[in-house]
Amino acid sequence: MEEYGDRALRYAFVTLHVKDDAEDTAQEAFVRLWRHTERHGADTLSPALLFHTITNLCRDRMRYYKRHPEDPTDILEVTQSAVDEVPLLLEDVNVLDAVMKLGVVERQCILLFYYMDRSLKETAAALGVSEQVVKTRLYRARQHLRPLLEPLWKEGLL
CATH class of the missing domain: 1.10.10.10 (Winged helix-like DNA-binding domain superfamily/Winged helix DNA-binding domain)
Incomplete structure (x- = not known):
């Protein structure tokens, strides 16, 4: 997590445009991969698997917000505040x-x-x-x- 945490968070944020959702998504990806490594006995984290997991979680989140438009958080809309929060x-x-x-x-x-x-x-x-x-x-x-x-x-x- 120390090695890929920042990159995972940035990738999720640029995809979702909402800081809280990006943090939740990145954290969920690491939890899922940790469970996966415990079940299958893998010792190392594959960056490809990490970013694949984050991509799928972001897609799931975007689908949810598309299907539930009454939810006040619209992650599909880019706002200026979202652009300002992007890490460099x-x-x-x-x-x-x-x-x-x-x-x-x-x-x-x-x-x-x-x-x-x-x-x-x-x-x-x-x-x-x-x-x-x-x-x-x-x-x-x-x-x-x-x-x-x-x-x-x-x-x-x-």
Whole structure:
């Protein structure tokens, strides 16, 4: 938990946009993996398994809030306060704003591959998809980021 705790929390937060939900999700992932290691006798924690578990827990939470719109916490909506609370994953706020405008699956791929330095194989395992799907999502995410960041690049803000 000491080794992956911060990264797990950041990944959950950027996916969910609600600090309390992200903390609960990251904690739940570690509890589930601890139970898994006790049952199966594994000695080490696989980062791919950790991020796969967090991804599934985030998806479950988002499904819940979609199905229960009367709940006052809407985790699918990005608010400025959520953007302000993001730990400094990205060096530039403009890049962060652009990444936050991406869809959930594209944002997850970008974060795992580029900012958490996961390989295609590790990213695919964490998201529970094939490597080709990750490549496609990364390509689409870059295509969506290009028009958002190009004006800033031309103005010299990046």
